[in-house]
Amino acid sequence: MNVEIGEKYPKTLLNKGTGFLADYSHSLNPYTGCSFGCSYCYVRQMPVSLFRSQEWGTWVDIKKEAANLLRKELSRAKAKGKVTIFMSSSTDPYQPVEFKEQVTRALLEVMVEDPPDFLFVQTRSPLVTRDIDWLQRLGERVRVSMTVETDLEDIRRAFSPMAPPIQARLKALEQLKEAGVPAQATIAPLLPSSEAFPRLLAPLVDRVCVDDYFMGDGSGGKRTRSLGISKRYEELGLQEWYHPEAYKIVLERMRRIFSDDQLYVSQNGFAP
Template identity: 60%
Template sequence: MSSVNVNYKEPKKILTPTSGFLYGYSHSLNPYSGCSFACSYCYVRQSPVGLFRNEEWGTWIDIKQGVQEKITKEINHLKKRGKPVTIFMSSSTDPYQPVEYKEKVTRTLLEAMVETPPDFLFVQTRSPLVTRDIDLFEKLSDRLRISMTIETDRDEIRKVFSPSAPPIQARLKAIRQLQEHNLPTQVAIAPILPFSEDYPRILSTVVDRVVVDDFTGDGSQGKRTERLKIKELYPEENIDMWYGPTTLATVIGKMKAVFEDDQVFISQDGFMPF
C-alpha cells in the first residue's frame, strides 16, 4: 500500500440513494472511496468521483470512519418510515481491496448489518478476501447474494487489463469456498474479456449462476469506456470477436451451451435483488 495515498474521513451518511443501473436497489454502500485495484476499464474513472479528484484513479483511498453507528442508525430510520432497504455493496469501489485486510471497514459494516439487517444485501467484489467474512454472511444468507467478478480465465489477459487485481485462480478458489458454505453466489463476467474455449465449462463446475455484461454496463452505454480507450488494449487478432456489438450475444451463447437458460443473466437483470 506504500504507493497509495490513504486518508481517513467521516462521511455524514454511509448509504446513498440509487438510480440508473442500480434502479432495483434503495441504496448503494461504499466502505471506501477510491480503489487500489485500479482496473483499466473501471467506469468510475469517468465518473465525478474519479474525474474531479486531481489524483490518478487507483493511487488514493479514503477510509470511511464511524460506519457502524451510521449504518445502524440509517437502516433503523428507513425501516421506521416503512421504506425497503436493499443495498448494493459496492458500486464505485471494491469492498475487499487490500486496505480492508487492515482497516476492516467492510467487516464492521457487515457486523452492524447482522444486528440490524437490511431487506437484501448484494456484495460485489473481485477479491478472495471475501471468504474471511463467511461467518457473517452465513447469518445474512436468507437476504444475500455475493457476486465475484471473473472476467476471464486467462491470467495473462487479466495482467493486461487489471494487473493490480487478484489472480484468476484465487478468485475461482474463493467462489468454490463460498459455495461450500451454501451461500448465494454468482460469477460476473463483467466486462467481457477474452477467455479460453474451456472457460464456460470451468465456471459450470464452480457456480450455477453467471451474469454477462459488456462495456455498455458502464452506466453510459459504453461512452465512458470509449473515452478510456480500452479497445487499444485488446490483442489485434481478437478485437472483432471480443470488443464489438456481437460480443455479448456470442458469449451468452457460449455460456448457455453449458448452463441452463435460467442460470445465465444479462447485464442489469443479474445484479437485481431477489
C-alpha cells in the same frame, strides 16, 4: 504501486439507488477510491475520480465511524420501507486496505444485527471469504457477486494487473459454495476468454451474469470509449472482442453448460 491512504468522516453512507442500480433502494461504498485501478473501470470517468488530482487506483479514503453511521441510517431507512443494498458501486469492498481496516466487515456486522431485506456484495477479491461467518448469518438475504471477467490470466494481467488472479477468485467461489453462501460468477466487464470458461465455472456456481462495457458502464459505453480501452484490444489483436455483440459469444458458450434460468444479462444479473 504506492497507494495513498486517507481518511474521511462521511455524513451519509446509504445513497439512493439510481440508474443501473434503480432495482435497489440504496448503494453503499465502504471506501472512496479503489487500489485495484482496473484500466476499464467506468468510475474513472465519474466525479469521484475526475475531481481528484491523483490517478484512479493510486488513492483510497477510509470511511471512519462507518458502522455507527450505518446503524443509524439503516434503522431510519427500514422504518420507511423495504431496504435493498448494493455494496459496492464505485469501489471494491474487499480491496487490500480492507484486510487491515475491516470497514466492510464492521458494516456486515451491523447488517447481521439489523438485516436489510437484501444485500448484494460485488467484489473481485478472495478476501470476501474471510467474512463467510457474517455472510452465512444473513442467509438468503445476501448474494456475493464475484467478478471473473475472463478465464485467461494473461488477459487479466493486460487489463487489470493490480487485481487478484483469476484462480484465486475461482477458489473463493468454491469456498463460498461449500459454506452455503449464495453466490454468482459475474463476467463483467466481459473480456476475451476461452471455450473452456463455462466448464471452469460449472462446479462452482449455478448463477452467471454476463455484462459488457456497452450495457454496463451506465452510459451506453461512452465512459469506456473515453478511456481509450479500444487501443488495448488493438494492441492485443483482439478487436472483435470490443464490440456490442461480443457478449453473445460468451453467452452462447455458457448456454452449452448452464440452463437459461441460470444465466443473466447485464442489469438483470445484478438485481435483488
